[in-house]
Amino acid sequence: MAYPIVRYLIPPPIPEANISSIRVGSVGDFSPETGIIFQFGRIPGILIRLENGQFKAFSATCTHLSCIVQYRGDLNQIWCACHNGRFDLTGRNVAGPPPRPLEEYDVKLEGEEVWVTKRA
């Protein structure tokens, strides 16, 4: 009797397009030393424009307990407000409870457009 109930409660898989690359915006949309959260399929990503104009992108899901991180210009780090976890701008966990680095994405500029691609 329990089996059909448990099976009923397990959500069926929802088919999802396998997105590996996404256009996040134009270069002019991003000021240096700022970061934005963007939608990478069903996963949040973070795109940061560094002081030198270079772009960096990572998964925005904190490796500790899955809160969404943010860029902190005053710390020059990626910060998770939930448990004060910190990552440097290579995605490495440098302080607080996160056990692993953030997954890094490739950023490519095609003309004025900023594209983020998942690494194979």
Added chain:
Amino acid sequence: MWKRLRDWIDQRFETGLLIDFLKKKKVPHGKGWFWYYFGGVALFLFVVQVISGILLLFYYKASADSAYESIRFIMSQVKFGWLVRSVHSWAGNLMVLAVFIHMFSVFFLRAYRKPREMTWISGVILLLLVMGFGFSGYLLPWNELSYFATKVGTDIIGVIPIVGKAMMTLLRGSEEVTGATLPRFYGIHVAMLPLIFTLVLTTHLIFIQVQGMSEPRGWETVPEEKKVHIPFFPNFVLRDLLLWLIVFNILAVLAVLFPWELGQKADLFSSAPAGIKPEWYFLFMFQALKYIPGTVLFIDGELLGILAFLIGGLFWLLIPFLDTTDDGTARARGIKLGGTFILLFIVVMTVLGFVV
């Protein structure tokens, strides 16, 4: 007319038995008597929760597209809607507080000992269910804070070895906290938990009625004639009612002067806001997890933290079976020390959670 009504009922249900029971029922009135009333306060607040919760159901819509808007509608358009919601939120918090006070008073009065082991166990289950009510209800307004609190809370469940991930998906209705999570939490909050809670609460109350209230420590050596008891009805009941009235007034003041805020609508693709905190009764766990490093001896810090909480919880549940000796023995002192440590840990971490 009252006599006729009473006779009518009595002929069918033999209420004389109940009246006899109430007439004979006595409550010990010794050291620590004040703490005996907090179980009743928790019960009273549960009734307030049921009534205010039913009222909220008349307007609440459990979907990611309309949950936040429906609460805003309740608070801004429905007459006294803000009050009903505020009462529900404040009464929930006060209920958790009353349950905590009740539980720790039972612990320090050592009222859990033989033959009341199962009363304690059912009480601990009730505390977990109350916290479950708080956790599941917190998501229902679908605001920023509730979204991240649920994300962190369910992720903690996902850390439990072997079964954690499956439990997390089952609870979320998806791999992530999404719109699919909301109806699940709604169902848990308004149907599943009330059903289980009512069954466990009934069992808890039956145990208390059958065994009577625990006598204060030290009464084992006091002669029967020197023990002071008060009649349950009307003395204890009237005192209970008076305290309920006081609690109801406190609740009304809190609900009116500090109406519960709604906050910002949840955005699944925005960063967790600075200063984010869970409800106060989860704050000690939240704060403690901040202090555990990412890895401790090759083990994920979060896993270590969760395991420590599980062990602490198991110790708490099994206390009546661990503390079987008389007052003053090394074991009894050890148990008291362990419980005091747990209480201090909860208080210190909660305070740090508010000030740091």
